[in-house]
Amino acid sequence: MPQQGSLRATRMELMQFKTRLKTATRGHKLLKDKQDGLIRSFLDLVKKNRELREEVEVELVKALKNFLMARAVMSPDIIEESLIYPARSIDIKVTTRNIMSVNVPKITLKEKEKSKGLSYGLATTSAELDDAIKVMGDVLPKLLELAEIEKTCQLLADEIEKTRRRVNALEYVMIPQLEENIRFINMKLEENERANTARLMKVKEIIAK
Known part of the structure; x- marks a missing residue:
């Protein structure tokens, strides 16, 4: 932004500054609307994230308790042998979606083949181990959704901060400076x-004499 001492007090310069002010004002409104939309989306996701995290923590605590109970009644070798083969085969696909011009992750879980139940026999294992494995299988989609939401919140928070800085730069620096330059040029033109x-009046007086 040029200093006032270097401004040319011409009508062309005045028109250019008015055009820039109009553009900056419109850009400020668009960015402010974007910022408000980002904040609304962010707050909705934060609420959902908190609720989902609470659900996941309850399920994980339940699974951990069952594993501890299983370890108390089963030997480590039997537990390792029971868990060495996976019961399910899944694909995890990560794509992106757009929220207010921000690309955020979209995680999709797909089971390769229908689960056939547990991958081990029930003769040497405890019911607690069965329950723990079932809980962990059920909680996996929620864990992936939680990871998706938390990463989305992080990306939105970064974008909110960048947008806020741009809004403030326009609102408190560029627009006031443009308005001040317009006032200065108007004053100089006046x-x-x-x-x-005054010169014309002086000339008329001289001619009249």
């Missing part, structure tokens, strides 16, 4: 107009 009027 001064020039008064000076020209």
